[in-house]
Amino acid sequence: xxxxxxxxxxxxxxxxxxxxxxxxxxxxxxxxxxxxxxxxxxxxxxxxxxxxxxxxxxxxxxxxxxxxxxxxxxxxxxxxxxxxxxxxxxxxxxxxxxxxxxxxxxxxxxxxxxxxxxxxxxxxxxxxxxxxxxxxxxxxxxxxxxxxxx
Amino acid sequence: xxxxxxxxxxxxxxxxxxxxxxxxxxxxxxxxxxxxxxxxxxxxxxxxxxxxxxxxxxxxxxxxxxxxxxxxxxxxxxxxxxxxxxxxxxxxxxxxxxxxxxxxxxxxxxxxxxxxxxxxxxxxxxxxxxxxxxxxxxxxxxxxxxxxxxxxxxxxxxxxxxxxxxxxxxxxxxxxxxxxxxxxxxxxxxxxxxxxxxxxxxxxxxxxxxxxxxxxxxxxxxxxxxxxxxxxxxxxxxxxxxxxxxxxxxxxxxxxxxxxxxxxxxxxxxxxxxxxxxxxxxxxxxxxxxxxxxxxxxxxxxxxxxxxxxxxxxxxxxxxxxxxxxxxxxxxxxxxxxxxxxxxxxxxxxxxxxxxxxxxxxxxxxxxxxxxxxxxxxxxxxxxxxxxxxxxxxxxxxxxxxxxxxxxxxxxxxxxxxxxxxxxxxxxxxxxxxxxxxxxxxxxxxxxxxxxxxxxxxxxxxxxxxxxxxxxxxxxxxxxxxxxxxxxxxxxxxxxxxxxxx
Numbered sequence: 074x075x076x077x078x079x080x081x082x083x084x085x086x087x088x089x090x091x092x093x094x095x096x097x098x099x100x101x102x103x104x105x106x107x108x109x110x111x112x113x114x115x116x117x118x119x120x121x122x123x124x125x126x127x128x129x130x131x132x133x134x135x136x137x138x139x140x141x142x143x144x145x146x147x148x149x150x151x152x153x154x155x156x157x158x159x160x161x162x163x164x165x166x167x168x169x170x171x172x173x174x175x176x177x178x179x180x181x182x183x184x185x186x187x188x189x190x191x192x193x194x195x196x197x198x199x200x201x202x203x204x205x206x207x208x209x210x211x212x213x214x215x216x217x218x219x220x221x222x223x
Numbered sequence: 224x225x226x227x228x229x230x231x232x233x234x235x236x237x238x239x240x241x242x243x244x245x246x247x248x249x250x251x252x253x254x255x256x257x258x259x260x261x262x263x264x265x266x267x268x269x270x271x272x273x274x275x276x277x278x279x280x281x282x283x284x285x286x287x288x289x290x291x292x293x294x295x296x297x298x299x300x301x302x303x304x305x306x307x308x309x310x311x312x313x314x315x316x317x318x319x320x321x322x323x324x325x326x327x328x329x330x331x332x333x334x335x336x337x338x339x340x341x342x343x344x345x346x347x348x349x350x351x352x353x354x355x356x357x358x359x360x361x362x363x364x365x366x367x368x369x370x371x372x373x374x375x376x377x378x379x380x381x382x383x384x385x386x387x388x389x390x391x392x393x394x395x396x397x398x399x400x401x402x403x404x405x406x407x408x409x410x411x412x413x414x415x416x417x418x419x420x421x422x423x424x425x426x427x428x429x430x431x432x433x434x435x436x437x438x439x440x441x442x443x444x445x446x447x448x449x450x451x452x453x454x455x456x457x458x459x460x461x462x463x464x465x466x467x468x469x470x471x472x473x474x475x476x477x478x479x480x481x482x483x484x485x486x487x488x489x490x491x492x493x494x495x496x497x498x499x500x501x502x503x504x505x506x507x508x509x510x511x512x513x514x515x516x517x518x519x520x521x522x523x524x525x526x527x528x529x530x531x532x533x534x535x536x537x538x539x540x541x542x543x544x545x546x547x548x549x550x551x552x553x554x555x556x557x558x559x560x561x562x563x564x565x566x567x568x569x570x571x572x573x574x575x576x577x578x579x580x581x582x583x584x585x586x587x588x589x590x591x592x593x594x595x596x597x598x599x600x601x602x603x604x605x606x607x608x609x610x611x612x613x614x615x616x617x618x619x620x621x622x623x624x625x626x627x628x629x630x631x632x633x634x635x636x637x638x639x640x641x642x643x644x645x646x647x648x649x650x651x652x653x654x655x656x657x658x659x660x661x662x663x664x665x666x667x668x669x670x671x672x673x674x675x676x677x678x679x680x681x682x683x684x685x686x687x688x689x690x691x692x693x694x695x696x697x698x699x700x701x702x703x704x705x706x707x708x709x710x711x712x713x714x715x716x717x718x719x720x721x722x723x724x725x
């Protein structure tokens with residue numbers, strides 16, 4: 074057995090797990106019957122279907138040749154960490170620190186995800202975006218966003 | 224005449240000052256994102272939705288539609304000038320458009336693209352106006368089984384026309400349907416898959432998913448790639464006016480492209496993309512000088528541009544008449560309508576005639592604006608291409624973050640978006656396409672409700688889907704689609720098309 078497509082191999086396994094999990098979760102709800110389908114009917118069927126599709130993708134990753142093994146490639150940890158971290162930080166700090174503190178920090182955190190990161194550019198960008206967003210969303214569209222630390 | 228009367232109602236709405244402004248705003252924004260790399264119409268529409276609550280639904284939808292066809296337009300501009308198609312549907316335009324630009328005919332190529340798009344947009348709008356009412360009448364005959372079968376056909380169509388592996392696209396649709404199951408069951412009011420988190424009992428907002436998958440996930444993936452060098456080939460565009468010979472060459476091609484686009488645009492999935500590919504192939508076959516294609520043939524610009532624009536117009540037909548989206552962008556439009564309190568479906572035409580006809584006629588107005596405004600503005604778009612990505616992605620991120628929070632002024636949505644950012648990145652790495660997922664997610668609850676109603680009607684007999692004629696036709700079509708696409712000859716051809724696209 075040789076993995077001929079790394080991407081399909083991982084996709085297949087992941088989809089099987091997710092499908093099985095949904096199907097297992099659906100058993101907690103009334104399945105009903107075909108005459109009177111309950112809340113568990115549709116998700117159970119879909120979960121099984123997804124698991125079958127996952128199995129099929131897994132099978133094809135072992136059976137069909139691809140060019141150079143269809144590799145997943147290296148994971149760019151830095152952008153992944155910075156971008157996701159910035160979103161989580163924004164969610165956590167917005168209601169606590171307020172827009173004027175939380176927002177520019179988020180922009181700098183995001184910018185740090187790029188290999189071309191430079192403090193000067195990032196700070197400039199954060200300043201401009203904060204002013205523009207303030208004028209556009211808070212002053213202009215009157216969105217209800219906390220400005221100052223609570 | 225009814226049609227004229229309807230168009231009159233429509234123009235009364237779409238030519239009002241406020242709606243003209245939103246059509247303009249949408250078309251401009253669309254062009255902008257079509258030109259900018261790494262930002263597509265799906266992400267943009269998702270990003271802007273939260274800010275549209277305060278707008279009148281008609282104005283909001285006019286603007287969203289403007290973004291959609293504006294993006295098609297902007298995509299062709301970059302395809303011609305720098306050989307980078309901004310949107311998938313302008314991939315073919317790059318083949319001959321860029322060659323024309325290299326020969327100093329960039330202006331002519333841009334003008335040809337604009338004029339054929341406008342012509343196609345006009346015909347497409349008329350087609351929508353003419354065919355929407357009869358289809359709406361038909362739609363009133365639909366019961367739960369028909370709707371369910373129709374959605375099934377739509378989902379299968381979307382899968383078949385998605386690029387890459389069929390099984391993976393199908394899996395994405397099913398995953399989308401499953402994510403749509405995280406909600407409170409409409410019939411029994413049982414909360415499902417909510418893990419006792421109160422926010423989840425209302426379901427995940429589709430904007431959160433779209434932003435996570437399309438904006439954040441894409442940003443992470445883009446940052447992981449080596450920096451892209453965008454060389455702007457043409458600094459100044461001169462000589463916009465096509466010659467008499469150019470007109471003679473391109474007019475029939477544009478007309479054929481329009482026809483192909485109108486027909487294929489209605490198909491679920493990648494209607495406009497398929498239309499542009501097909502029309503290019505047709506022109507090459509019909510041409511007396513097929514060897515000139517790929518070397519700057521003007522027909523090779525006129526036909527696909529007309530086709531993708533006509534397709535973009537007619538892809539509104541299923542959404543407007545049946546309330547059923549056939550692509551991810553249309554799914555977002557359906558979501559937007561629901562958010563604004565309008566139930567999409569055949570009743571929109573009678574209950575909201577100004578919205579319905581206003582939207583249709585605004586497409587023509589928007590197309591006219593694109594031609595009139597964009598040709599003189601080409602210089603600005605060209606300059607925009609030189610904005611480095613390191614300034615661009617924090618801006619995308621900023622607008623998305625504010626948008627997600629203001630959906631319901633809740634940080635839970637922001638955390639959800641973070642989760643989908645990781646998921647979107649994984650999809651990118653694993654070669655899984657997020658567009659079919661969005662479609663499945665939006666259709667999921669509708670499909671479940673109709674499926675359960677249909678089964679209830681039939682007392683649990685699944686044969687209801689084949690004994691009722693309309694439903695049977697749709698199920699039959701879906702089966703034929705699936706069989707055809709797995710035929711070796713076709714699947715090979717299909718692979719070729721999508722490899723060329725990448």
